[in-house]
Amino acid sequence: xxxxxxxxxxxxxxxxxxxxxxxxxxxxxxxxxxxxxxxxxxxxxxxxxxxxxxxxxxxxxxxxxxxxxxxxxxxxxxxxxxxxxxxxxxxxxxxxxxxxxxxxxxxxxxxxxxxxxxxxxxxxxxxxxxxxxxxxxxxxxxxxxxxxxxxxxxxxxxxxxxxxxxxxxxxxxxxxxxxxxxxxxxxxxxxxxxxxxxxxxxxxxxxxxxxxxxxxxxxxxxxxxxxxxxxxxxxxxxxxxxxxxxxxxxxxxxxxxxxxxxxxxxxxxxxxxxxxxxxxxxxxxxxxxxxxxxxxxxxxxxxxxxxxxxxxxxxxxxxxxxxxxxxxxxxxxxxxxxxxxxxxxxxxxxxxxxxxxxxxxxxxxxxxxxxxxxxxxxxxxxxxxxxxxxxxxxxxxxxxxxxxxxxxxxxxxxxxxxxxxxxxxxxxxxxxxxxxxxxxxxxxxxxxxxxxxxxxxxxxxxxxxxxxxxxxxxxxxxxxxxxxxxxxxxxxxxxxxxxxxxxxxxxxxxxxxxxxxxxxxxxxxxxxxxxxxxxxxxxxxxxxxxxxxxxxxxxxxxxxxxxxxxxxxxxxxxxxxxxxxxxxxxxxxxxxxxxxxxxxxxxxxxxxxxxxxxxxxxxxxxxxxxxxxxxxxxxxxxxxxxxxxxxxxxxxxxxxxxxxxxxxxxxxxxxxxxxxxxxxxxxxxxxxxxxxxxxxxxxxxxxxxxxxxx
Numbered sequence: 001x002x003x004x005x006x007x008x009x010x011x012x013x014x015x016x017x018x019x020x021x022x023x024x025x026x027x028x029x030x031x032x033x034x035x036x037x038x039x040x041x042x043x044x045x046x047x048x049x050x051x052x053x054x055x056x057x058x059x060x061x062x063x064x065x066x067x068x069x070x071x072x073x074x075x076x077x078x079x080x081x082x083x084x085x086x087x088x089x090x091x092x093x094x095x096x097x098x099x100x101x102x103x104x105x106x107x108x109x110x111x112x113x114x115x116x117x118x119x120x121x122x123x124x125x126x127x128x129x130x131x132x133x134x135x136x137x138x139x140x141x142x143x144x145x146x147x148x149x150x151x152x153x154x155x156x157x158x159x160x161x162x163x164x165x166x167x168x169x170x171x172x173x174x175x176x177x178x179x180x181x182x183x184x185x186x187x188x189x190x191x192x193x194x195x196x197x198x199x200x201x202x203x204x205x206x207x208x209x210x211x212x213x214x215x216x217x218x219x220x221x222x223x224x225x226x227x228x229x230x231x232x233x234x235x236x237x238x239x240x241x242x243x244x245x246x247x248x249x250x251x252x253x254x255x256x257x258x259x260x261x262x263x264x265x266x267x268x269x270x271x272x273x274x275x276x277x278x279x280x281x282x283x284x285x286x287x288x289x290x291x292x293x294x295x296x297x298x299x300x301x302x303x304x305x306x307x308x309x310x311x312x313x314x315x316x317x318x319x320x321x322x323x324x325x326x327x328x329x330x331x332x333x334x335x336x337x338x339x340x341x342x343x344x345x346x347x348x349x350x351x352x353x354x355x356x357x358x359x360x361x362x363x364x365x366x367x368x369x370x371x372x373x374x375x376x377x378x379x380x381x382x383x384x385x386x387x388x389x390x391x392x393x394x395x396x397x398x399x400x401x402x403x404x405x406x407x408x409x410x411x412x413x414x415x416x417x418x419x420x421x422x423x424x425x426x427x428x429x430x431x432x433x434x435x436x437x438x439x440x441x442x443x444x445x446x447x448x449x450x451x452x453x454x455x456x457x458x459x460x461x462x463x464x465x466x467x468x469x470x471x472x473x474x475x476x477x478x479x480x481x482x483x484x485x486x487x488x489x490x491x492x493x494x495x496x497x498x499x500x501x502x503x504x505x506x507x508x509x510x511x512x513x514x515x516x517x518x519x520x521x522x523x524x525x526x527x528x529x530x531x532x533x534x535x536x537x538x539x540x541x542x543x544x545x546x547x548x549x550x551x552x553x554x555x556x557x558x559x560x561x562x563x564x565x566x567x568x569x570x571x572x573x574x575x576x577x578x579x580x581x582x583x584x585x586x587x588x589x590x591x592x593x594x595x596x597x598x599x600x601x602x603x604x605x606x607x608x609x610x611x612x613x614x615x616x617x618x619x620x621x622x623x624x625x626x627x628x629x630x631x632x633x634x635x636x637x638x639x640x641x642x643x644x645x646x647x648x649x650x651x652x653x654x655x656x657x658x659x660x661x662x663x664x665x666x667x668x669x670x671x672x673x674x675x676x677x678x679x680x681x682x683x684x685x686x687x688x689x690x691x692x693x694x695x696x697x698x699x700x701x702x703x704x705x706x707x708x709x710x
Contacts, residue, residue, distance in 0.1 A: 014059045014072045014118070021057040022189065022219075023166055023182030024050070031058045031161060035116070035144045038159045039137040042122075042147040045163035047348035048220030048271050051148040054163055055118050058146060066144075068115035076121040076347055077297035077402030080409055081128025086439050088117070088132070093696065102438050103132070107139035109652075114142035121347060122149040130155050165217030169209035183212040186219060190226035194330075198229065207234035214241045220348060221274040227330040228281065241273060275352050278329060288314055289322045290331055291360060294353030295370040298402030299335060299342040307373040308366065339392075339399035367410065374400070374407035375423055382426040385433070386536050388575025394614055397430050404430070408443055417450035422457045428464035428538075432471060433578050435615045440468045459488050459496045466503035467538075471618055473659030475510045482507045498524060502539045505546050512662035514553040521547030525563075535570050541579040544570075548586050553663045557593040564590065581610035585619065588626040589667070592633065601630040605704055612700050618659060620700065621650035625658070627703055629671045637678035638687045644672060645691025646699040652692075 034041045043051045059070045073091040085102040094109045133155050152160045166182040192198045215221040292309040310316040326332045332343045411420030424447040431440020444465040462485040469478040489500035508516040521543040528540035544567040551560035564587045571580035584607035591600035604626035611619035628643035651657035658664035676684045
């Protein structure tokens with residue numbers, strides 16, 4: 001595997017293309033020219049015509065021209081239009097865990113920036129996209145949007161460009177001596193990738209050209225046909241396609257829910273024929289797996305395929321081999337990711353599988369199995385999170401997020417919304433620890449409204465909601481959550497009471513009431529320290545971290561370190577990283593209060609290593625603030641100003657610096673005041689601005705290795 005294929009792919013990056021872009025020089029020039037004066041350009045065309053691949057080429061060409069980069073937003077797996085702003089925000093290098101409405105945060109972030117936003121696969125969300133696109137383009141004159149869709153978005157000043165199939169060879173045999181058509185080049189390249197030693201010879205050229213004409217120059221059809229050349233010669237393949245007897249979409253019906261209109265055929269006959277014929281050439285087991293895999297959105301892994309698709313008709317032991325067979329036939333694509341090996345199915349091919357699944361009468365059953373598997377995965381993540389595999393769970397749940405969203409929407413739209421409430425609560429770690437607080441708030445509010453009856457599930461969801469609101473810094477909503485959780489806890493036992501008291505403790509922390517925080521956290525610690533299992537929980541470890549924060553605020557830094565030592569021992573014994581990082585962040589504050597500058601910076605860096613790896617913007621911001629406080633305490637005023645500027649990138653996007661916790665706000669203001677006094681306002685502003693304009697990853701790397709300190 002090439003080194004670049006092993007590199008972690010991060011949300012918002014342009015996806016790595018399978019194979020180079022063939023032809024499309026005219027289209028590349030046309031789209032590039034259109035994007036310069038226009039805010040919005042939409043590439044429209046039939047499924048399989050290559051809209052996404054062309055957008056990747058445009059993104060690569062324009063990236064050097066745009067100071068703030070090119071960012072990719074995949075909308076294929078999104079089913080709920082209300083989450084569009086969240087999905088866009090998650091694809092950008094912005095922190096949006098804030099009580100500010102996400103559309104406002106997006107508009108604020110994009111204003112003044114020059115970047116290209118690629119919205120890929122929009123046809124099912126055009127109505128919901130219109131107000132989002134219009135708001136963002138109005139707020140950000142430097143923003144350019146490139147959309148791919150089967151239909152126009154219908155926004156003001158939109159330029160719609162139709163993507164046509166690739167040029168095909170003419171029927172005149174003498175044209176073979178001239179330049180190859182783009183369709184012929186693509187077929188030859190993909191055939192060479194599929195069949196070792198394949199070359200275009202005079203003996204096969206005429207049949208390959210015939211194939212290109214039969215496939216109407218559609219790139220997806222050409223790629224599917226190229227995979228068939230492993231088993232058939234070009235002549236055999238062209239003859240079989242000529243028969244037109246394998247058009248399985250014609251048997252199943254040609255309607256498409258995302259069609260642009262009755263006069264605009266979504267399925268070219270050649271594409272229907274090629275997909276249907278590819279389906280016919282699959283083994284019966286491969287066809288069945290293809291149909292069942294269509295219930296996934298986004299990507300999926302082998303374990304998910306086993307759990308959802310296996311039964312007495314499809315043996316578990318056979319599924320890995322069947323996945324390999326479908327990948328070899330280009331029905332699915334294999335993707336190496338930070339979360340392990342995963343597979344993806346193009347929307348056009350998945351739609352065929354969905355139709356086939358309905359024709360088998362299995363649609364309802366396998367959608368239910370999909371939901372069941374992701375309910376189980378959420379429960380497993382809830383159980384396993386406080387342990388040694390947090391990084392693996394972080395990567396896995398981000399990779400599965402499209403499917404988790406689909407399962408949650410299914411649960412909350414079902415008759416038994418109780419299971420949706422349970423799933424939303426079980427995913428507390430995804431919302432709170434993995435940078436998805438805004439979506440967590442959305443789903444938790446939906447779930448709490450859908451199932452209002454008293455239950456332990458509701459209390460756990462309220463607890464998760466309280467964690468999310470703490471990260472968002474929304475004190476009024478948190479106070480209401482505290483009232484509800486406290487009243488509900490009176491109906492149940494000690495475990496539920498601990499959840500409610502944890503919500504009350506963080507509410508008091510946001511109010512700046514350190515005395516109440518200390519009383520509650522001491523009570524929680526006494527309760528959870530009875531057993532190692534109880535202590536290794538967010539309420540248990542939170543009693544030490546939040547309690548230590550209160551002790552520092554009350555001038556008891558030495559006592560705070562005692563609790564933080566216990567927290568470190570508990571986390572280290574289990575290999576837990578996330579809560580330990582919070583402990584290290586608070587330890588840095590205690591050591592600063594005691595004048596132990598080097599120890600404080602060491603603790604802050606240890607915390608920042610974890611927080612940055614998990615893309616925790618709030619935690620990373622607090623660590624950078626602590627390192628800046630260490631720098632000014634050590635007489636490094638210019639370094640402190642640069643670090644404050646770097647941290648302000650995060651606070652600027654979050655909307656509420658230090659989430660409004662009074663002691664942390666006061667520490668920040670003191671650091672700013674001392675640094676300005678040491679440098680003078682003009683020098684401070686220059687250094688701060690330099691930090692603010694530094695690439696965030698590069699700036700954090702510098703803070704972590706201590707290069708700036710020297």
